Amino acid sequence: MTTISAIENKRPVFPFTAIVGQEEMKLALLLNVIDPKIGGVMIMGDRGTGKSTTVRALVDLLPEIQVVTNDPFNSDPSDPELMSNEVREMILQRKQIPVSTARISMVDLPLGATEDRVCGTIDIEKALTEGIKAFEPGLLAKANRGILYVDEVNLLDDHLVDVLLDAAASGWNTVEREGISISHPARFILIGSGNPEEGELRPQLLDRFGMHAKVGTVKDADLRVKIVEQRSSFDKDPKKFREAYKSAQEDLSVKILEARERLANIEISYDLRVKISQICAELDVDGLRGDIVTNRAAKAFAAFRNHEKVTPKDIFTVIPLCLRHRLRKDPLESIDSGLLVQEKFSQVFGYASAP
Incomplete structure (x- = not known):
């Protein structure tokens, strides 16, 4: 199982096991990876407390999954609840389904995203001229069977937050336009982060997040020095720093995989x-x-x-x-x-x- 080296050719990610403190946030993230049905995490805390760094570090630990090759929804080749309608039809017609392995993806949702960008859109012109449902998948399709991360979620438009939470709760995303309706699986772990100074989420939206982790600025001077040293070492030589934590990362990755199987x-x-x-x-x-x-x-x-x-x-x-x-x-x-x-x-x- 490839867990650590697969993304070395991309932008280096700070190792999850190297993050000092913030145990509550790390625990909430790990539990949601073990059981995605917990319903996601809302992380609220001061600026500069490593919220985004910790969430992005989590991707390093996630196991590889089997997906239908070239499927825009990361369909599971064996679970009907996690496959697109096209894949289901191929199975019913007893067609051969190409299968490959891929890392669980993490999708960042930008604050300025439109509903079409999030949910996907239907090409009306193609539908009218060629008579086919031409669907342009959005971020929810890309996030299926992965993680959807919304930084500064308390600044996101309430309507978009509703859309995200509905999709996260039902596991499906439906796009309807001009009498055309298309649905696809959208099972993802929703992780939101924000600064309470910029406003809280409405109670009815907060309730939809499975867990709520609070993070605060570290007060202990020795711990602060250690955090600064860790960050400086990583910035100086990311590859060498990641190599030092490779064993700990792999151990935690195996522990997560075993916990998922044991659950x-x-x-x-x-x-x-x-x-x-x-x-x-x-x-x-x-x-x-x-x-x-x-x-x-x-x-x-x-x-x-x-x-x-x-x-x-x-x-x-x-x-x-x-x-x-x-x-x-x-x-x-x-x-x-x-x-x-x-x-x-x-x-x-x-x-x-x-x-």
């Missing part, structure tokens, strides 16, 4: 599920997304830790990430740091301190 067999007891729902109810969390995401994240974390069953400690670690942005709050207050969620966890589970 389906992870158990979470009925008692723990009841307590998760009790915490959500007592915190007055609207809807059931909080319950569902916490269950999924706890199982993904257990898989990452090579456990067979979810433990209270697994839940304690992930539940602030899953619930903090779903709490009812005063409009003038910022999102809870997670302490309120952890306090409620201790009450429900009967712990005097962290497990």
Whole structure:
């Protein structure tokens, strides 16, 4: 399995394992890679805290996947839910499907993107003159089975955010124009980042992100010096710096792959599920997304830790990430740091301190 060297010929990427601190953000990203159904991550924090660097570093760790060759939607040759209608028709007609391997892609969504650029567009002229559905795929097609990253998501037009979240939730993107409708799979991990000083997302949009990670400026002087040294070393000789972390990168990549394979067999007891729902109810969390995401994240974390069953400690670690942005709050207050969620966890589970 080629995991690290495949992109050496492109712009060098800072190694994920070399990133100092910001454990909460790194954990949220890793859990979403292990189980994309968690629903993505919203990362909010100060300027210059490595949000974009960390997200782009994540791509280095992702495994290769099987895709239908030259398919614009990165269709899965074996899963009907992840293949385009054209590939499905080829299978029904028993045609030979060319298959190749490709790295999981990460697509950057620019702030000025139009809806046509995001969703794709239908060539009306070709449809009328030649009678065929000529579809020009957008960023959602390119992001299928990969990662869609939106930097400064809180500055993105609300309508576009709605489109992204709808596609992320349903796994499909539908483009309709002039009586012509085309659908294609759009299963991706949605990662948004932003600076709270530039405004928060609407609560109903925040709720659609599976997890919410907060990042802050490092206060420890020694740690700040280490971060500066790491960055200076990388800028001076990226190839040599990446080589020093090659083993750690490959180890983490294998760990992610094994966790993905182990995930389906992870158990979470009925008692723990009841307590998760009790915490959500007592915190007055609207809807059931909080319950569902916490269950999924706890199982993904257990898989990452090579456990067979979810433990209270697994839940304690992930539940602030899953619930903090779903709490009812005063409009003038910022999102809870997670302490309120952890306090409620201790009450429900009967712990005097962290497990």
